[in-house]
Amino acid sequence: MNLKMKGQGAVVVGGASGIGKAITECFEAEGCWVCVIDLVEPVGANARQADVRDFSALKESVDEISKYIGRIDHAVFAAGMGSGKFGYPFWNLDPGDWEDTLRVNLLGAVNFAHAFTPYLREQEEGSMLFIASVAGQIGSQTDPPYSAAKAGVINFMQCVAKDLAPYKIRANALSPGMVRTPINQSVWQALQEQIPENERQEYDVWANEKIQSIAPLGRWQTPEECAAVAVFLASSMGRNITGQTINVDGGQVMHA
Ligand SMILES: NC(=O)c1ccc[n+]([C@@H]2O[C@H](COP(=O)([O-])OP(=O)(O)OC[C@H]3O[C@@H](n4cnc5c(N)ncnc54)[C@H](O)[C@@H]3O)[C@@H](O)[C@H]2O)c1
Structure with a gap:
């Protein structure tokens, strides 16, 4: 895209797979120095293993990375997980099923913001991006x-955007709709375990029917489509955009 980002430093938390991986590759294609932090051991010298639930471990990784790449201009929170259970009706889940989902998706985002803010504030300009979800906007x-965790992420992102604006650091959220990744497949898996065998469907059949019924454009979103928007938002082309939730969802959720 030539977004004039050559030499900038970017870190993608949750960058070992899916959308985070595509964002990592897109930053690299724009000439940035990129590092990945993930729960699974990511590949490469510029990668660290850390669990976003563990603030000390996350902060330690960010401290090491800052020495390695010198500057951190952009930080992306792309880590996430579902509860692994089918949540309709809500009493299908136990209250105990909530804890880890909130710890990874919401408290992980809080840990992320605390770990990166000191470094971003050293720059004259920079950005934070939280990968949220349309689920956080519609009570899915x-x-x-x-x-609920994703709704919390969107709300927290707005606080971050306001607090960091005086330092010329922008914060936004990107909400994908349906992207063919392990997280998306886990929703289908949880549903299959819930319904009688004769009503079960192959993943592709289930997903295609679902996407036709919920998204006006009727097509999957790809990790690369999400990544293009993520990196555009980080670049100076997005310099007047902060506190926003941008949906890459084929029109599933429309807002003014
Ligand atoms: N795939 C979709 O349809 C979809 C839709 C809306 C939102 N999202 C969101 O997009 C983001 C990326 O998900 P994806 O679809 O690429 O799935 P993915 O499973 O491919 O990637 C998620 C990444 O997060 C990492 N991760 C999970 N728990 C972690 C932890 N505790 N600490 C550190 N890393 C951890 C995983 O190892 C993995 O690399 C997530 O926040 C997800 O909720 C995805």
């Missing part, structure tokens, strides 16, 4: 703890 019945 598929997985209520996930949906």
